[in-house]
Structures are given as C-alpha cells and as structure tokens.
Amino acid sequence: KNLIFTERVEAIGQENKKIKFLSKSDKPWGTLAIIGKKTSGSKLKNIIIKDGSGSFSDQFYFTSTLSIHNTSNVDLENISLSNNHSYDDMIHLIYSSNIKLKELNIFNAYGDALDIDMCENIIIENSQIYNSKNDGIDLMESDTLIKNVKIVGSLDKGISIGEASKTKILKSSLINNYIAVAVKDKSQAKMNNINFYENDIQIAAYK
Numbered sequence: 001k002n003l004i005f006t007e008r009v010e011a012i013g014q015e016n017k018k019i020k021f022l023s024k025s026d027k028p029w030g031t032l033a034i035i036g037k038k039t040s041g042s043k044l045k046n047i048i049i050k051d052g053s054g055s056f057s058d059q060f061y062f063t064s065t066l067s068i069h070n071t072s073n074v075d076l077e078n079i080s081l082s083n084n085h086s087y088d089d090m091i092h093l094i095y096s097s098n099i100k101l102k103e104l105n106i107f108n109a110y111g112d113a114l115d116i117d118m119c120e121n122i123i124i125e126n127s128q129i130y131n132s133k134n135d136g137i138d139l140m141e142s143d144t145l146i147k148n149v150k151i152v153g154s155l156d157k158g159i160s161i162g163e164a165s166k167t168k169i170l171k172s173s174l175i176n177n178y179i180a181v182a183v184k185d186k187s188q189a190k191m192n193n194i195n196f197y198e199n200d201i202q203i204a205a206y207k
Contacts, residue, residue: 002030002055002062007038013046015078023051028085030055033067034074045077054087064092064115072097082107088134089115097121107131112138113154124149132156136177139165139187152176158199161187169194179204 003021013019023029028051034042052065065084068074074096081104084090088111093099097120104127106113111134116122118141125147129136136151140163147170151158158177161167164186173195174180180199183189184206196202 002033004031004033004035004060005039005042006036009034009039009042009044011044011047015046018046018048018080020048021050021052022048028053031062031065031067031087033060033062033069034071035060035067035069036071039071040073042071042073043075043077044079045075047079049079049081051083051085052081053085054089062092063087064089066091068093068096068099070095072099074098075100076102076104078103080105080107084108084110086110088112090132091115093117093119093122095119099123100125102126104128109133112136114138116140116142116144118142119144123147128152129154135160138162139167141165143167145170147171149173150175151180154178157182160184161189163187168192173197174199174202182206 055062090109092115094117101124106129109132113129113132115138122144129151131153135157136154138160144167149172152175154177157179158174166188169191175197177199179201182204
C-alpha cells in the first residue's frame with residue numbers, strides 16, 4: 001500500500017524498461033515517500049507512477065502519491081505520473097532543499113500536480129503538466145526556478161506563487177488554464193520568454 005524510504009534510495013530504470021508503480025486492482029494504492037535527512041542524495045529515474053493516493057497513519061500523513069519530506073539533494077528525472085486519487089497532490093515537497101525535477105510528465109492530478117511548501121532551491125525543468133483539477137504548480141514559502149515547463153488545462157492556477165515565495169519562470173508555456181500565473185501574499189516572481197495562450201486570466205497579482 002505504501003513504500004516509505006527513510007534511507008538513501010536509488011530507483012533507476014532503463015529508458016526502454018521503466019520501473020512501474022501501479023495498482024493491482026480497481027482500488028488506488030497509497031504513497032511513495034522519501035522522508036528524512038538520511039535520504040539525502042536519493043535518485044528516481046525512468047519511472048511510471050499511476051493510480052496512487054496518499055497515506056494517513058499515527059506516524060505519517062502524506063497528502064500525495066509521491067512525497068518528499070525533510071530531505072535534500074534529491075533528483076527526479078524522466079518520471080510519468082497520472083491519475084492520483086482522493087488526496088490533494090500528485091507530488092508534494094516540504095521542508096526540503098536542492099531538489100531537481102527534470103523531464104516530469106504529470107497527467108490528471110486530483111488536486112495540485114506539484115505542491116511545494118517551505119523549500120529552498122527547487123529546480124523544475126523540461127516538464128509538462130496536463131489537466132490538474134486545482135493548480136499545476138503551487139508554491140508556499142519556497143524558492144524555485146521553473147524553466148521550459150508547459151502547463152495545460154489547470155482548473156485553478158497554472159502556477160500559484162504564494163506565502164512569500166520567490167520564483168523565476170523562464171521559457172515556459174501556460175495554456176488553457178483558469179489563471180495562468182498568480183502572485184500573492186508578499187511573493188516575488190520574475191518571468192521571461194513566457195507564452196500565455198487561451199487562459200481565462202493571464203496574470204493575477206493580489207493580496
């Protein structure tokens with residue numbers, strides 16, 4: 001139901017033979033979690049994750065299919081995630097630093113596709129996010145670089161920059177979202193070379 005790592009982990013599949021985390025029935029499974037300082041340096045690459053949810057127990061509460069908590073220097077590359085259930089996020093990062101997210105493809109998030117809370121030096125690049133029921137990327141008190149990312153069809157915000165976050169968005173496309181980019185609550189955003197197309201609202205800035 002859950003796969004929780006508390007020591008450093010490497011899960012690296014071959015390009016033509018990926019590691020798969022799938023449900024064996026019509027019911028969703030729980031969470032894949034990397035948690036704690038001893039997991040620093042972990043790497044996940046060439047992976048498919050589908051039909052996860054989250055997990056609640058006396059010891060842990062995970063709100064996402066892929067959870068990265070209280071760690072650093074973690075690399076995620078070439079990962080496809082789709083169709084999570086019941087819990088808020090497809091990926092949740094919290095209390096973490098120096099995290100690289102590269103070549104992610106995220107489809108049909110139940111809530112936010114990528115939720116980043118109280119993190120430093122998060123890099124998201126060469127990735128695509130489609131059809132999130134809430135936000136594509138949601139930032140809270142975090143420092144991020146978003147580069148060459150396409151976000152399509154988010155029912156709320158493509159990128160939500162809130163609670164004193166700082167972010168740079170470069171060479172990215174925001175298409176058919178309700179709000180493409182929202183900057184709020186003492187946050188700072190710098191954007192360069194962005195394509196806005198058929199969003200209901202292109203940029204919102206408010207307290």
